[in-house]
Amino acid sequence: MTDPLERIAAALERLAPAPLTPPDWHAHPAYVWDGRTARGVDRIEAPALAQLIGIDRQKDLVTANVARLARGHAAHDMLLWGARGMGKSALVRAAAVAGQQNGGSLALVQVAADALASLPALFLQLASERRNFLVYLDDLGFAEVDTGGPRHLRSWLEGGVEARPANVRLAVTSNRRAIVPRHAGEQDDPLNPRDALDDLQALADRFGLAIGFHNASQDEYLAMIAAHAAPLALAWDEADALEWAKRRGARSGRTAWQFVTELAGRAGRPT
Template identity: 30%
Template sequence: MDQEALKVLTKIAQTLEHLDHYLLGKHPSPAGDFDSHLAFAWRKENHHGYCQAIPTPRLINLDDLMGIDAQKAVLVKNTEQFLAGYPANNALLWGAKGTGKSSIIKGLLQRYGERGLRVIDIDRKDLVDIAEIAAVLRDSDKKFILFCDDLSFEAADVSYKALKVA
């Protein structure tokens, strides 16, 4: 078989594989490898959501964060209760850009990742998927922080209702 025919057949095989993937609904597994990774991002492909691993998240030592000791103490206590199976509270971190909101989450993940804490980053536009995400996480033995950076709503925006339901 000549090289040109081989190229054509390879291209046909690749096209059939893509069609098979699309038509038969083959999508990435919704649950990530929660044993091997600490951080994930919720992604959508062909209207199907899944947890995509972030192989090397930028972790921070909580003790390196200065000037926010009271906030850290509240979140550490809440996270420890959460990991121990006791009641914990939802948390909303707010403040100006650069005040340590994301850094605290990265610090919690660094401190408690070995105890089963995981973080899933969710885009604001995907907040409507919270029920789907909860269903994906339900059978895992890990504990998850769902993290939405830069959460803001316009006056006519109703996407916050997904948070109220969750």
């Protein structure tokens, strides 16, 4: 090969990444989308629904909605918002497992945090599949300077030309209902204050289900520990459990599980 252009073309071809093999969207119960392709996950890690204590109403709403999606019935996009560690993400995963076990055709697709802009490409692949998909965005939040992200998400939820297809619904978890930061000063801004608030609220309003999660009471926190400790046959002391929560400044499902992990470690057992 003596032609310089041919040598350059051959070198560029060697440097170019190999074409991506499309994922088999029927081979796995879950996938992780990285913005270009999806990696199959053979097992969804999720607690049993009975172990999610103190969120009975939230469980009923989410599991019923996911079951409808799994059966191909009308279902809502979901925003799960509120207190940290109260089972928002765990409930999404557990509801997906329940939907699959009850005979539904469903896959859970988790989108990486930096792959949000690639959702239209993901939707394009999923739209042609004879399966239903719950696309899962965990711990979503937008910075104040990010005006494009919230607008794109509103468009994907409904109304836009790139809206998610009929066999896809979104499940978003966030610590804030509005997803984007809000400040008290917004209510005092003399320049269109109502417009500013409405623009923030409009994103949450696009979800058919916006479900709040709140901090656990003391009784709920202790019940969470009991639910996790009983299957592991771990003995525990109520005062010790309350001191554990006090030191962490929170009573939540996550705090309860961390205490049970500590108990198992003390006993020389795995969890």
